[in-house]
Amino acid sequence: MKRNLNVLLSLLVLASLVLAACGTTPAATQAPATQAPMTEAPATEAPMTEAPVGTDTSTLIFAQAADAGTLDPAIESSANSLQVIYHIYEGLTDFEPGSTTPIPRLATSWEASEDGLEWTFHLREGVTFHDGTPFNADAVVFNFERWWDTDHPYNLGADQFIYWDYMFQGFKGSENSVLAGIEKVDDMTVKLILSKPNASLLNTLAMENFRFASPAAIEEQGEDYATASGMPVATGPFKLEEWVKEDHITLVRNEDYWGEKPTLERITYRVIPDSSAAFLALQAGEIDMLTEWASPGPDQLAQAEADPNIQVLYNPSFNVGYLGLNQAKEWLQNINVRLAIAHAIDKEGIVAALNPDNSEAAKEFQPPSLWGFNESIEDYPYDPTLAAEYLQTAIGEGVQIPDSVIFYVMPTPRIYFPQPQQLGELIQAQLAEIGLNVEIQSPAWPDPYLADLQEDGTKADIFLLGWGGDNGDPDNFLCVFFCGADTQFNNDGAGGGVAPDEEIAQLLRDAVAETDFDTRQTMYEQANQLLHDRVISVPLLHITAPTLARSNIEGYVPSPVREVLTYIVKK
């Protein structure tokens, strides 16, 4: 009997070994916290809710590859966060469903002064934040000052308010800042004063980053505002019900919403990091939709197209993937070298080989659907013989072609390049045809890949990178790259390289300050022509990213910038 007991005990020991080891919760977790106590917001600690799944037609389950970081729009730049934020928050303007045309949202109307420097916005009456506090001019002014003024008590620092810096070109006190001031005219009217005209302002104000949070909530929650330990509070059609980090976020319909209430009662954002597993979950009917950011490959896409229970909803292409040519490298400063590369790349062949169903060859740095695109440009035809001739001409002009051309190819898929490694190998082979010996390097994404390209122009000769539009204005595609010195394209970050193309830069700076639409449009068309003629770099692809959905999902309006779920009906 005693022996039996021993054997049993031994087994128990085995099992409890692990238990005990794990049970010794490391000192770290028990250390006295000096941080702010967790607010008892219904975010993380709340019990699971009754959110019905699967059988209840009013909950939409939408899968993303990663959780939101925070739900504070001012500091977020990741699509996973902005996707959720879009449905909770509202700004002065919004994008018309399916397009990037700005329409009124929390502003009902606006006027701009003659010189384009003063914008007066009339605010919507009768709107309240989810916490019951009123939306008014004070709330608008509070939010703008929080974003703009790094001395504001609730500004988290210039390093956090990244999109403010991008879109408004600096903070209060900096000489480039587009905003010069914000004033409350009366309770329901505010005035934005600009330091220079900005024709894309209404588009910019439609971005998630410039949507309004309840000042009372920000003051009350402080540093925890809209983190998983806090609670986002805004005016939108949905509000946060529950957030279990890395698992799911559930939004519930805002029954006090000022506008037309959504049909859906709840949206649950599930985190499924592996795209194959997410696709299986969609096939099994455990999720209703899978985000476009899951970037399905051609096989998965074909499978989805063939499955009667799944619909493939293509969103208008709003991105560009390009082959960057780094003119900090002397040999790439020669236009014949760049022409040689442009002619050596078989874009149609790449489209056919990699993403025949959802990509098109790019000839400009902005998508064709966006105004400012220059229809009359003819792309450089694929012609290896001509390309080799250009290269020989360049060599005749004394250009030293490096023995090994360093080519940066990102190791992870991006929405604009779903299969970067295969793409890199195709380009490598095509450049080998004209006699360039290309060596692919794939440092880790995002760093050091991006840091190398954007801070140290000595690392790569050529590289893959891309861009997705933020505010639906061509300025956001072209000026982002070509308005001034950029380590990717023209300098090595330490004084070497060439000056940026000042003619293009000036044209783009003038275009964003131009208030006449037709003139602006012509200016962007001109800029696209110059970029093409001077082969600043080689645009490669526009990807039309698909959102996958179960067949009982109706009312989805494919949109260029964000997957809008507000109007969906689940049958």
Add this chain to the structure above:
Amino acid sequence: MIQYVIRRLLLVFPVIIGVTFLTFAMLLATGDPTSAMAGEHASPALRAAIREELGLDDPLLVQYGRFVWRLLQGDLGRSIMTRSPVQSELKLFFPATIELALAAMFLAILVGIPLGILAGSRHNSFIDLGTTFGALIGVSMPIFWLGLMLLWLFGLKLNWFPTTGRIGADVQLQTITNLYIVDSIITGNIPALTSALRYITLPALALATIPTAFIARMTRSAMIDILGMDYIRTARAKGLVERLVVTKHAFKNALLPVVTVVGLQTGSLLAGAILTETIFAWPGMGRWIVNAIVARNFPVVQIGVLVFALIFIAVNLLVDISYGWLDPRVRYD
């Protein structure tokens, strides 16, 4: 014995310092969080602002010193990406991984040991060959592939288990320890318990495969060794039935190497958890740390690695201590 334990515990400090410092130095040498924060196209000025704010321009030792100083004050810092206190994230993700690892180890022991005993006591029989072959396949199977196959078969085709997640969203559960199975038992919540068990089955199966194979192989070979010993022959000679020979006389002595394997496999469970958690969307430590490494989210990586290191140390210590208990001839001096 007590002296031995104390000596071993004191060794924890240099190990922790070594592990955290090396991780820190290696991560910093290969990039920082600026791109993860600033996205596809950040100006050098913005990058500089981020570095300054996070103190990334300071010398390595100064940055490391700051981390240690904060840690000594009990401040684990805030995640750079989520701005949440690292401590509150740890409280959430640590139990999730522990729950999964325990379930996997439970399965591995439950299956591996009896299989090993059977195979070892029937050396060269059909069951022995089957176990050896199965174990070979088990250790060679990539978790990633196995996970997807389990999802496809049991989640999609047979529809027996849910594919991804930790508990049904339609279930109410009052969380206390964040070990969902434990919490649902404590609160007597049967629907939550059923749901949690259904959700944990596939990831636990995937994660248990390799340790099951190792445990079965180790138990088998230990049993074969021991069953060939003189005292077993004596036991048989005095007419003891074979069942008792195997379970009473042989098995306890065969346990020593098995305990070692279980200890070592706990380490590989934590490593395997990273893949398993990714495929099955299990919100645990493995994924948390990997995401943090990719984004160079230093505060999270540091604490995550620290916790893993502590677990390794604790498991190894317990394994060593259990030797003395299983085999009184082992002395600790």
